[in-house]
Amino acid sequence: MFIKTIQQIEISSRCNLRCSYCVHGNDKAMTRVKLDMGEGTWRAALRWVEHFVRQGTQGELNLAGVGESTLHPRFPGMIAEARAVVGPYRDIIFATNGILVTPALIEAIKPFQPKVWVSTHQPARAAHAIQGLKDAGLIAGISMDGALNPNDWAGQVDWIKPSYRFPCPWLTSGHGFVAASGAILTCCLDVTAGSALEDVSALPRSDVKTQPWHLCKSCYQDVPVLIPER
Numbered sequence: 001m002f003i004k005t006i007q008q009i010e011i012s013s014r015c016n017l018r019c020s021y022c023v024h025g026n027d028k029a030m031t032r033v034k035l036d037m038g039e040g041t042w043r044a045a046l047r048w049v050e051h052f053v054r055q056g057t058q059g060e061l062n063l064a065g066v067g068e069s070t071l072h073p074r075f076p077g078m079i080a081e082a083r084a085v086v087g088p089y090r091d092i093i094f095a096t097n098g099i100l101v102t103p104a105l106i107e108a109i110k111p112f113q114p115k116v117w118v119s120t121h122q123p124a125r126a127a128h129a130i131q132g133l134k135d136a137g138l139i140a141g142i143s144m145d146g147a148l149n150p151n152d153w154a155g156q157v158d159w160i161k162p163s164y165r166f167p168c169p170w171l172t173s174g175h176g177f178v179a180a181s182g183a184i185l186t187c188c189l190d191v192t193a194g195s196a197l198e199d200v201s202a203l204p205r206s207d208v209k210t211q212p213w214h215l216c217k218s219c220y221q222d223v224p225v226l227i228p229e230r
């Protein structure tokens, strides 16, 4: 399977919380560098998205990764630039803990119609974001996955092992994940850059292979049997 869509661009790999069920709450888990995506990396990531838009294979674009995207000082501008690249009909989504989602931020992103998931890690701090996004028609949903659909990041954090399984969309649908550092990863759970395939600064192309890596062995998502591990 080749990567045919940039599913996620990690605008920031930093977070302003340290939830105990997350790699940000476990110092040894997140060994990738924590930073806001630089301007050159962002431009390069959009070139890859543009490539797959031209190929007709780009799907929705998620502007969040393993971190809190609203920490990036240029976040609203990045939503606008992503909209210009994906066009009016593809969804732009992101998840946030809501802490930095102010009325001013909502006004700034509203013209570009992202769909926003708010995670209720701290309900009292997320409440204003939820209400404001609802009023603006931007809310996609409210997540309580830490409690309702827990997982242990494929064994990377000490938390409840999931009781559910589903096919891994990363390996079955050709998804690529651009980390804040610029590495193109094959896995949204990759906090070590161990699944890195390519650097986003390379010219976009359609022959980048996605395939299982060692974390798949402990993952709650099912790997297609025909794809060999690298």
Ligand code: SF4
Pocket: 015, 016, 017, 018, 019, 021, 022, 023, 024, 025, 066, 067, 068, 097, 119, 121
């Ligand atoms: S808010 Fe999200 S990214 Fe940040 S520590 Fe909590 S679960 Fe992790």
Ligand code: SF4
Pocket: 154, 168, 169, 170, 171, 186, 187, 188, 189, 190, 212, 213, 215, 216, 217, 219, 220, 221, 222, 223
């Ligand atoms: S560890 Fe493997 S199976 Fe799990 S999400 Fe990542 S690529 Fe998919």
